[in-house]
Amino acid sequence: MKYTAGYAYVLTEGKRSAMHRALPWIALLVASLLSSCNDAPSSQAPSVQNLPAIAGSGSSVPHLARTVAGDVVMSWLEPDEERMALRVATLRDDAWESPVTVASGDNWFVNWADFPSVEPIDDTLWAAHWLVKTPGGVYSYNIAVAVSNDAGRTWSVPVTPHDDGTATEHGFVSLFPWQGAIGALWLDGRNMAGHGDSHDGGMTLRSASIGNDGAISNPQLVDELVCDCCQTDVTTGKDGPVAVYRNRSDTEVRDIHVVRAIDGRWQANTAVGDDGWKINACPVNGPAIASSGNTMAVAWFTAADDDSQLRMAWSSDDGRSFGNPIDVDVDRPIGRTDIELLDDGSAIVSWLRQGADGTGEICLRRVSASGQPGPVQVVATTGASRSAGFPQMLRHGSGLVIAWTDVSADSTQVHTARIDAAIL
Numbered sequence: 360m361k362y363t364a365g366y367a368y369v370l371t372e373g374k375r376s377a378m379h380r381a382l383p384w385i386a387l388l389v390a391s392l393l394s395s396c397n398d399a400p401s402s403q404a405p406s407v408q409n410l411p412a413i414a415g416s417g418s419s420v421p422h423l424a425r426t427v428a429g430d431v432v433m434s435w436l437e438p439d440e441e442r443m444a445l446r447v448a449t450l451r452d453d454a455w456e457s458p459v460t461v462a463s464g465d466n467w468f469v470n471w472a473d474f475p476s477v478e479p480i481d482d483t484l485w486a487a488h489w490l491v492k493t494p495g496g497v498y499s500y501n502i503a504v505a506v507s508n509d510a511g512r513t514w515s516v517p518v519t520p521h522d523d524g525t526a527t528e529h530g531f532v533s534l535f536p537w538q539g540a541i542g543a544l545w546l547d548g549r550n551m552a553g554h555g556d557s558h559d560g561g562m563t564l565r566s567a568s569i570g571n572d573g574a575i576s577n578p579q580l581v582d583e584l585v586c587d588c589c590q591t592d593v594t595t596g597k598d599g600p601v602a603v604y605r606n607r608s609d610t611e612v613r614d615i616h617v618v619r620a621i622d623g624r625w626q627a628n629t630a631v632g633d634d635g636w637k638i639n640a641c642p643v644n645g646p647a648i649a650s651s652g653n654t655m656a657v658a659w660f661t662a663a664d665d666d667s668q669l670r671m672a673w674s675s676d677d678g679r680s681f682g683n684p685i686d687v688d689v690d691r692p693i694g695r696t697d698i699e700l701l702d703d704g705s706a707i708v709s710w711l712r713q714g715a716d717g718t719g720e721i722c723l724r725r726v727s728a729s730g731q732p733g734p735v736q737v738v739a740t741t742g743a744s745r746s747a748g749f750p751q752m753l754r755h756g757s758g759l760v761i762a763w764t765d766v767s768a769d770s771t772q773v774h775t776a777r778i779d780a781a782i783l
Contacts, residue, residue, distance in 0.1 A: 413455035414773035420474035421762035434477035468500035478534035495526020590645025636663035660694030704728035719743035742766035
């Protein structure tokens with residue numbers, strides 16, 4: 360089924376404007392009249408257990424991560440008088456523990472798509488990141504990374520993993536375990552200083568390692584030209600980290616690519632799926648990756664040929680190659696996807712879909728190891744605008760935990776729920 364997608368995108372000709380480089384979501388006038396044969400209701404509705412609220416009024420942009428022991432950790436932003444605070448809490452049984460404030464500031468860059476994170480690296484080493492404004496422009500900001508050596512109870516003075524000193528964008532960070540240290544992967548705009556958005560000065564993908572003492576090492580250029588503002592994601596494969604991101608070719612094709620690190624060095628990148636989405640813009644819609652053993656799965660949004668699709672692909676060789684893409688949703692997908700693998704070899708994909716009444720529907724769908732999609736399940740509703748952010752999903756035991764920014768009230772608030780994955 361084809362229709363004109365309602366994706367947001369960012370013009371990359373000339374200097375970006377103060378619209379946060381994103382056009383408003385286009386209304387889907389016929390959405391309420393459309394239905395998809397692959398989105399029939401299931402025989403049993405999913406069991407959704409709302410968890411007690413831990414984040415206060417005005418909270419937003421949750422991020423979920425998992426400890427080595429399997430506990431779920433959530434971080435989020437929350438106003439604290441005249442400052443913004445990054446808070447973190449761990450889920451125990453069916454309730455969140457008291458939150459810890461990682462850091463706060465009055466000069467942070469706060470954004471619906473480029474949001475902070477807290478990531479457990481091992482039993483005691485955790486890392487957190489947020490973004491700090493710098494003089495020079497609306498989208499001039501640096502990455503701040505703090506280290507905890509006591510599993511998130513106390514945090515160090517932050518360090519910056521890049522030292523270019525340019526008044527450009529540095530963000531869309533992924534933190535991950537890397538050779539006993541903290542790996543950081545991010546979009547880096549240093550080449551764009553004085554070049555606008557030309558190919559000679561495009562966005563780059565870079566990485567570095569951060570020790571438990573905050574020391575920066577092993578800086579690398581991973582890709583010299585990538586999409587300007589799509590999220591990155593990293594999983595740990597058999598041979599080391601595997602990252603996914605939205606690439607950008609010289610002819611403005613912006614498809615999802617994967618890159619593997621072996622022995623501390625990033626290898627050549629390859630395409631996950633050849634969608635051929637040619638767009639002189641940034642869709643602000645990054646991919647997600649999950650792994651188990653040699654198996655990996657990637658989920659992403661594309662609107663090639665003005666045909667909005669939420670897709671996924673499997674890899675059985677540790678991310679070296681991927682099979683043919685599988686269409687997860689072709690009926691009003693907005694994107695903002697996440698993915699998890701289950702013990703039976705299937706994958707659960709989450710995404711945001713435009714509801715018939717203009718709301719945003721948080722959807723889940725199981726895809727078997729053979730590539731057969733199950734029914735689409737709507738597990739929560741929020742807005743469809745940028746303020747709704749990127750819903751998060753993480754496996755927890757035999758079920759799933761989801762987190763999202765609710766925009767139904769006068770003020771935003773982070774909500775969470777537990778879902779029984781067995782009936783999806």
